[in-house]
Amino acid sequence: MKCKQTSIEQLVAHADGELDAREEETVARHVASCAACAREVDLLRRSGALVAGMTRLTPGAAFTRRVVAAARRAPAPPRGALRRLWPAAAAAAAVLLAAVAARVWLTAPSSADAGALLTAREEREIAADLYVLSNLDALRGAEAEELISLVEDLDILEGTEPEVSGLFPDDEDGG
Amino acid sequence: MTANDPDTDLMLRCARGDESAFEEIVRRYQGRIASLAFRYLGSAADAEDVAQEVFLRVHRARETYEPTAKLSTWIHRITVNASLNLLRRRRVRRHLNAEMPAGGADREADADFEDPTAKRPHEALLEAELAAVLREIIERLPERQRTAILLNKYQGLSYEDTAATLGLSLPAVKSLLTRARVNIKEALLPYLTAGRSGAGTAEDDDA
Numbered sequence: 001m002k003c004k005q006t007s008i009e010q011l012v013a014h015a016d017g018e019l020d021a022r023e024e025e026t027v028a029r030h031v032a033s034c035a036a037c038a039r040e041v042d043l044l045r046r047s048g049a050l051v052a053g054m055t056r057l058t059p060g061a062a063f064t065r066r067v068v069a070a071a072r073r074a075p076a077p078p079r080g081a082l083r084r085l086w087p088a089a090a091a092a093a094a095v096l097l098a099a100v101a102a103r104v105w106l107t108a109p110s111s112a113d114a115g116a117l118l119t120a121r122e123e124r125e126i127a128a129d130l131y132v133l134s135n136l137d138a139l140r141g142a143e144a145e146e147l148i149s150l151v152e153d154l155d156i157l158e159g160t161e162p163e164v165s166g167l168f169p170d171d172e173d174g175g
Numbered sequence: 176m177t178a179n180d181p182d183t184d185l186m187l188r189c190a191r192g193d194e195s196a197f198e199e200i201v202r203r204y205q206g207r208i209a210s211l212a213f214r215y216l217g218s219a220a221d222a223e224d225v226a227q228e229v230f231l232r233v234h235r236a237r238e239t240y241e242p243t244a245k246l247s248t249w250i251h252r253i254t255v256n257a258s259l260n261l262l263r264r265r266r267v268r269r270h271l272n273a274e275m276p277a278g279g280a281d282r283e284a285d286a287d288f289e290d291p292t293a294k295r296p297h298e299a300l301l302e303a304e305l306a307a308v309l310r311e312i313i314e315r316l317p318e319r320q321r322t323a324i325l326l327n328k329y330q331g332l333s334y335e336d337t338a339a340t341l342g343l344s345l346p347a348v349k350s351l352l353t354r355a356r357v358n359i360k361e362a363l364l365p366y367l368t369a370g371r372s373g374a375g376t377a378e379d380d381d382a
Contacts, residue, residue: 009353013334013349043360044360047360048356050309050363051313051324051328052328052329054214054329056210057219058209059206064205071230074231074234
């Protein structure tokens with residue numbers, strides 16, 4: 001940015017209409033009199049509009065029917081049982097996680113290219129998935145896939161703060 | 176914040192076993208959810224599978240649903256998680272199977288970019304190229320930036336709802352979005368300034 005009177009963050013929020021009234025007034029007044037900032041806002045708006053306009057899928061009535069039918073077939077979740085089981089399952093998973101992760105790591109191709117595709121943390125998560133998938137039946141006699149889904153939903157069901165690291169295992173942003 | 180969420184009532188009806196309410200939720204969200212998944216996966220078939228899985232999870236969780244967060248926030252979070260999980264599993268498969276070509280996400284579903292009606296040839300070409308560049312820059316954004324920009328600009332969530340969906344603070348989301356927007360703008364600069372006088376000079380942003 002050439003102009004030092006506003007921050008790029010302010011210009012983005014201004015372009016998005018996300019500034020509070022007071023800040024908006026200040027920034028808008030400046031943009032109106034600064035060619036560099038006006039150009040920046042224009043570019044931000046137009047590139048933002050392109051993102052908004054990217055192709056979309058439009059699943060139709062057939063999709064709706066398929067989902068509703070699948071939901072009807074699905075058994076009701078065993079809530080109480082799951083909650084009692086979960087700490088035990090987590091503890092058991094933790095014990096074997098390291099071993100499985102080590103194996104995944106050891107058997108992974110060693111080329112730099114392939115290595116870059118998967119971080120250690122992702123490997124651990126996958127290892128956890130593999131473990132849960134292959135052992136849950138033994139643990140509880142439930143359908144493994146369903147139980148995993150339920151476990152993944154737990155943080156939301158319990159109303160706790162979402163675990164951000166679950167969404168983003170590695171911060172690649174570099175600040 | 177949930178008091179004015181128009182979906183809360185729908186979800187509560189769903190929790191009481193009202194199947195028509197569930198159907199309404201699916202109908203209301205299926206386009207947005209499938210589209211968001213599509214942006215991660217690049218395949219319409221995979222995106223619909225993820226969308227179905229998202230709705231089945233909502234259905235399974237209906238009885239324990241507590242309106243502490245907006246339904247849309249919750250559904251978007253599940254979608255991002257499910258899409259990223261599938262992407263990671265794909266990477267593992269590619270990892271284990273060296274024969275698989277790099278950049279293996281199938282692109283055929285985006286082919287509809289290539290039939291813009293009644294456009295002059297070079298204009299259509301430029302548009303297809305722009306669409307491809309845009310897809311690529313978004314694909315290459317760091318995961319957090321990509322998710323933030325997709326939620327905010329593609330899905331139309333406010334900064335506040337984007338932050339709630341990601342479980343991040345508002346300042347953190349503003350910062351992510353700013354970096355994403357600058358990256359996208361820079362990558363698209365030649366296209367944004369094409370045909371305009373004095374165009375094409377890239378600026379150095381300190382973002």
